[in-house]
Amino acid sequence: MADFSIVGTRYGRIDGKDKATGRAKYINDLNFPGMLYGKILRSPYFHARIVHIDTTRAEKLIGVRAVATVEDTPKKKYGSYRSGVKDELIFAQEKVRYVGDEVAAVAAIDEETAYEALSLIRVEYEELPGVFHPEEAIKPGAPKVHDEVENNIVSHAVTLRGDIEKGFKEADLILEDRFETPLQIHAYLEPVGCIAAWDSNGKLTLWAPSQNPSWSRFIYAEALDVPMGKLRVVQTFIGGAFGGKLEQKQYLIAAILARKARRPVKIVNSRDEEFQTSMPRVPMVIYLKMGVKKKGLLTAKEHRIYADNGAYTKYATAVLNLGTYRVDGLYRLQNIRNENYLVYTNKVPTSAFRGFGNPQITFAVESMLDQLAEGIGMDALELRMHNAAEAGDVTAHGFQYVSCGLKECLQKTAEAIGWESKRGGKNIRRGVGISATSHVCGNRSFFPLFDGATAYARVDEGGQVKILTGEVEVGQGLLTAYAAICAEEMGIPISEVTVEPPDTDIAPFGLGTWGDRGTFIGGSAVKLAAADAKKQILEVGAEMLEANVSDLDCQEGKVFVKGSPHKSILFEEVASAAVYRRGGSPVMGKGTFIPASELADETRYGNISGTYAFGAQTAEVEVNEETGEVRILQIAAAHDVGQAINITTTEGQIEGATVQGMGYALAEEVQYEQGVMLTPNFLYYRIPTSLDAPPMKTFLVKTVDPGPFGAKGVAEPAMTPTAPAIANAIYDAIGVRIKDLPITPQKVLAALAKKK
């Protein structure tokens, strides 16, 4: 493999100085002249009929500029893009369906006045019975969350591959079990917020930390009933997202208030609103059945999932139907039956969160693999190695693995944790566990209009290169990766490249940050754009040096004749000549990358991604049998990332994801009692702190991929294997298997008591 000057090394983020000095402006740091503050009145009931809303007293309060209810909106039902379900309005009409449902909003000259105005709105409710668990909600006679939806079923899908009956008939051991996963909240530290402003010609601009500025406009246009061309989204610095900063209803409410008040309106969530109303991970009840032959060959897998959609449909349909079948390609399974029910409850709407359904199903499958291995008397690592996918495989669902470092990841992580010496309860109350994962790098099925990305590399007269992209930095280091890819391709220092968050009026239409697509797809477009810009620069350089363009190259900021490096000219001199010779036109390199993915057919069969990411993790745990506490002694994570663009940020993705996975495994659960949230703050909902986070060893496994310099994604798959690896390690340590996350001390103690 070729050596690179920047790619594959370690370097600081290009936005690092702005972030380290407090200069980076997040949405709540921005204020406009005349700007108003919006606050939302939310339902205190989990299910109730709205009898009457009286806003007159709020409207009369000094300092209030607008009060809005559903009457101020187009009353057009909308839904998240391509969910196929349109079940919500900008404000509740007739009914509220969860604690937090939006009922009304006010815009006032300051926050205090806005809060006071909320307290003056009188809403008369008539309480209704509620449903809080998908297995309860689906029962005949359960209260209906949406009157027109029978049995609260949002969607029901069955996927069949191979011959499931034959698969189970061939098995020597069949296991069946029930697993359950919790409501996990993103807990990004920057609360969601936006500023909305309309111009005189009816154009709306939203300044917002948006993960998908370009196509979020489809939803906003539909809900507000304005043409998409009249919607501009300007992305601000994002203080963490993890799937939680796709479309937001707050932005629509700010837009409604701003239109009514004829002033810019800012809405920023309180932390309580973040817990009550942001769109957390989809909880799932998973019934799993798997078969294995004595010698370790997996013969069949069947799952039936009841997933909790909450009160309205965001991306839970896609999470369930596009997310939970990926695990089937991790091992060479051919006989598969998957059945998915998505069910309404009177709780917070659930949606996308790092891993997108994969952490849920992988927890179940990887737990059961250990159960199967034990049942046939085989080592758990050996069982995985025996069935692991390889490069060149076409999976049961049609995924084509152009590269696959899964086996190497399994071996690396096992070796790093000391598998041989520690596995099998060799140490009292200590154990090790393993789990693998696979993921897409982009997903053609999620956005069927196109797969791919476009970027521009604009070289100005000073030789500065600016990358224009519609892709999104959420903290993962995307801007830095793009700067590095551009600098590497053009042969200039990374300091000469700037990349800024997109403004939809200027940036190419980008699909945004999800599905591990940013580096693989967006980065490929940047590389092509940089190559195009370099070609144009070399053409001008050839004129200046009186040489053949094919004899020229650019390195370290110098354009030179290959073989005669003394015959050179500074990149910036060529750039300024290029601009002046072309009537002031900057050099515009354009790159469009379309991966070799295809739209899946109606049975969800198809190669939906241009490449796939793999990984495996091991955990070593110590369990206190007196208190039930689990301490993670170390985690070793090996991930097939193709070629890392920046070693430091790639490790950072793996470490951060792993600690989120650890929180998912041991502590994190939004708890409700009869529709009322018990955990709406960081005191009751505990995310890992610096004292909880374990020592981590990360390994980057190289494969040859079609991505930019061979890179593929890592951010999502790195959190998927953590929880099952921990659960498997706990079993190895104390012989109890916890099948519902999180694995709290109470559950451990209860399981230990039952075992005795």
Add this chain to the structure above:
Amino acid sequence: MKAKVHLKVNGYDYDLEVEPRRTLLELIREDLELTGTKEGCSLGECGTCTVLLDGKPIKSCITLAVQANGREVTTIEGLEKSDGTLHPIQQAFIDHGAIQCGFCTPGMVLSAKALLDENPRPTEIEVRQAIAGNLCRCTGYQKIVEAILSVSSKEQRA
């Protein structure tokens, strides 16, 4: 009735009149427009609003502005030298990949500074304890701890 407050922020003196219930965070972010200090939860749980009050890290969202009367406040804007040189902790955060989304960074850097000012050669566990009140959802803390330890070992602190 507004209360008179005299305080020093990043070396500059201020005479202000504030509502008695105004928080120090509101004073810093809204009155002084120093937006590097973040508001993440308003309950003193996340640590993004951490500033130094007479050199000690405090959560400015649960500290009243009047409590800072006659005292010295350091925010993230006060760490960079006038020639643009970053504080060694800021530089170490960049070099070690201790920053991702950046929202916890100002508070995290200030907690680290308070630690190293008091204890220039902390152990890893002392570093982890010093930042335990600053939540980070992106990094898993490992690179933050490495960054802070690297400054202590180099003894390059300003």
